[in-house]
Amino acid sequence: MKPKTILLDHGSGGKASRRLTEELILPAFHNPVLARLGDGAVIEAPPGGRLAFSTDTFVVDPIFFPGGDIGDLAVNGTVNDLAMCGARPLGLSVALILEEGFPVADLERILGSMKRAAARAGVPVITGDTKVVPRGAVDKIFINTSGIGTVPEGLCLGPECVRPGDRVILSGNLGDHGVAVLSVREGIAFASEIRSDTVALNGMVERMLAEGPGVRMLRDPTRGGVGTVLNEVALQAGVGVRIRERDLPVNPAVAGACDLLGTDPIYVANEGKLVAFVAPESAERVLRALRSHEHGRNAVLVGEVEAENAGRVFMQTRIGGTRIVDMLTGEQLPRIC
Numbered sequence: 001m002k003p004k005t006i007l008l009d010h011g012s013g014g015k016a017s018r019r020l021t022e023e024l025i026l027p028a029f030h031n032p033v034l035a036r037l038g039d040g041a042v043i044e045a046p047p048g049g050r051l052a053f054s055t056d057t058f059v060v061d062p063i064f065f066p067g068g069d070i071g072d073l074a075v076n077g078t079v080n081d082l083a084m085c086g087a088r089p090l091g092l093s094v095a096l097i098l099e100e101g102f103p104v105a106d107l108e109r110i111l112g113s114m115k116r117a118a119a120r121a122g123v124p125v126i127t128g129d130t131k132v133v134p135r136g137a138v139d140k141i142f143i144n145t146s147g148i149g150t151v152p153e154g155l156c157l158g159p160e161c162v163r164p165g166d167r168v169i170l171s172g173n174l175g176d177h178g179v180a181v182l183s184v185r186e187g188i189a190f191a192s193e194i195r196s197d198t199v200a201l202n203g204m205v206e207r208m209l210a211e212g213p214g215v216r217m218l219r220d221p222t223r224g225g226v227g228t229v230l231n232e233v234a235l236q237a238g239v240g241v242r243i244r245e246r247d248l249p250v251n252p253a254v255a256g257a258c259d260l261l262g263t264d265p266i267y268v269a270n271e272g273k274l275v276a277f278v279a280p281e282s283a284e285r286v287l288r289a290l291r292s293h294e295h296g297r298n299a300v301l302v303g304e305v306e307a308e309n310a311g312r313v314f315m316q317t318r319i320g321g322t323r324i325v326d327m328l329t330g331e332q333l334p335r336i337c
Contacts, residue, residue, distance in 0.1 A: 011223070013328065040081045040087070041053050042087070045234065046102065049150065051150060052082050052085040052148070055146035059337075060143065061139065064228075065196055066114070066183070066194065067176075067198060071112075072114060072116065072117035074094070074114065074145045075114050075125075076199055076272070078090070079121045079143065079202050080200060080220045081219070082149040083200075084157075084219055084220055086151055086152065087120075088206070089149040090123070091119065092145055093125070094125050095130070095143070095144040096128070096131070096143055097138050097142040097144075098133070098138070106140075115203075118231055122203075133291070138222055150261070154302065155317045157216065157218055157335075159217060163240060163305065164278050164305050166216055166277050167277070168301070169286060169287060170274075170301070171290055172297070172299060173273070173298055174250050174254070176293050177198060177271040178270070181196065188260075190253055192264050194254055196272075197271055198272055200319040204293040204295045205218065207289050207290075208289045211282075211286060214286060215276055217233060217237075219274065221269075221274075222337055224269070224327070225268050225270065225328070228327050229268045231311075231325070233277065234313055239307065239311045241308055242315075243303030244315070244316045247302045256258065267328045269337060275325060277305065287300075
């Protein structure tokens with residue numbers, strides 16, 4: 001049944017988001033490229049080349065948080081969406097929606113963060129737009145970033161490439177971004193500071209792909225976290241996924257914060273991590289490539305793809321049992337990116 005009104009849950013990246021996309025958005029614009037529902041779209045660009053395009057809008061609250069702000073988050077998020085397509089980013093657009101009365105000093109700080117993030121990623125901002133709306137019509141500042149990049153010839157990344165027996169690799173710790181944002185929003189102090197992991201991953205992805213074939217699919221687990229991404233891939237690829245709880249890397253401070261807050265790290269947003277589905281014969285090589293990069297030092301093999309239980313994700317728990325990992329239901333942390 002189609003919703004009568006839009007709820008915060010529709011922006012969670014979980015079940016409600018997927019229903020909204022499938023029941024309203026896809027029918028309005030349906031085409032084979034959009035139907036893939038990837039982090040970005042890969043399109044043919046005559047003569048013989050391919051381009052990746054991605055767009056995202058950032059509404060994070062608060063706009064400044066440990067480890068970053070809405071500015072570098074916007075740049076890194078779109079660069080990462082292009083990288084998940086295997087693309088080399090060429091340029092970004094930046095559109096700013098500003099509330100009347102927004103402090104110019106805050107805008108300068110955010111633009112400085114964007115400038116530094118773009119320089120670190122090696123991707124220039126090449127076009128953009130600015131709008132100002134009356135007080136209360138937007139909360140301080142919203143940012144839309146879009147990006148375009150080139151996809152190497154012969155590279156295939158996507159759910160259609162995933163096979164039973166493939167390994168599931170996670171590039172680092174779960175939940176740092178979501179807990180960092182929530183700690184500021186709720187005024188919660190922890191024994192050690194938890195910082196967002198926001199960072200551009202295009203350099204790390206290039207290193208992975210340069211090691212040779214074997215990478216089947218890449219996703220960055222933002223809204224809905226790793227649990228939701230694994231469910232999406234299982235559904236799209238028509239396979240089962242089995243992961244091991246003991247192998248999931250979580251900063252002890254983040255694990256403690258999640259216990260306190262009643263959240264599960266597997267569903268908490270990340271902004272500087274990726275999930276890779278890799279052919280079994282290539283898994284160790286890809287792990288070495290990830291661990292050789294500063295953003296992948298904590299990369300770990302967390303599970304496998306199986307032919308059984310298509311569309312389902314299972315976790316082997318620390319105590320030896322098995323539980324279903326469902327797609328996120330409800331809005332666990334609104335306005336997280």
